[in-house]
Amino acid sequence: MKDVFTKLTADFLSAAVFFILYLATDDVVLATSAAVGVAIVQVVWARIKGHSLGFMAYASIALVVVLGSVTLLTNDPRFMFAKPAIGHFAIGLIMLKRGWMLRYVPPMVAETIPEYVTGAGYAWAALMFALGLGTIGVAMTGDIKLWVIYMTFTAAAKVAAFGVQFIAFRFIIASRLRAARA
Incomplete structure (x- = not known):
């Protein structure tokens, strides 16, 4: 059960960072940048620890990076939403x-x-x-x-x-x- 919660936390971490920062600051650039950064750090951390990431983890991270980039370019949080x-x-x-x-x-x-x-x-x-x-x-x-x-x-x-x-x-x-x- 602990493993399930660990995976769920990892899957939702960048989204949680985005929404908490966006709610707290109303700054879409800060929130999006932090979410993209967290997603990238998750990949790097998994590599350092020797953990393999599944397809869904890579897909989720790719979505955060792509939609986060579009959000940053347009300054519109709807892409992250x-x-x-x-x-x-x-x-x-x-x-x-x-x-x-x-x-x-x-x-x-x-x-x-x-x-x-x-x-x-x-x-x-x-x-x-x-x-x-x-x-x-x-x-x-x-x-x-x-x-x-x-x-x-x-x-x-x-x-x-x-x-x-x-x-x-x-x-x-x-x-x-x-x-x-x-």
Whole structure:
């Protein structure tokens, strides 16, 4: 579990630096420069420590550098605000692969209700696309407070979707097991 939180912290560190500095100073150049700097330091630090970074880490860092550069050139924070949308769209595309979720559920779930797991995988893809579109819509406003509220909503939506899925899977499996015993 500690490893998961370490990876999540690393993934969101540059974004957190950007938003904290932007909220505190209202200076898009300072906030963006710091975020890009943190992303570059993360790569250098991983290299020094001998850690390999995965594709998603490199993609996230590349997005910070590219969108950060555009933000600096235009002095417009909306480009940095839109970064999570690109992530949502990329993950949504990956989630369109039939059965992608089967390897992430316990064997009992995969064996008992594979069709529901596949359907849930497509529902997750739809959620990612919807959240990505919402992120772009909110980013276009340029209002950081609204963006932070929306980002909190996206996190809550994912937690709620996981909770609904968990309860639904438990209910469906229990029903199937009762029917098999009868």
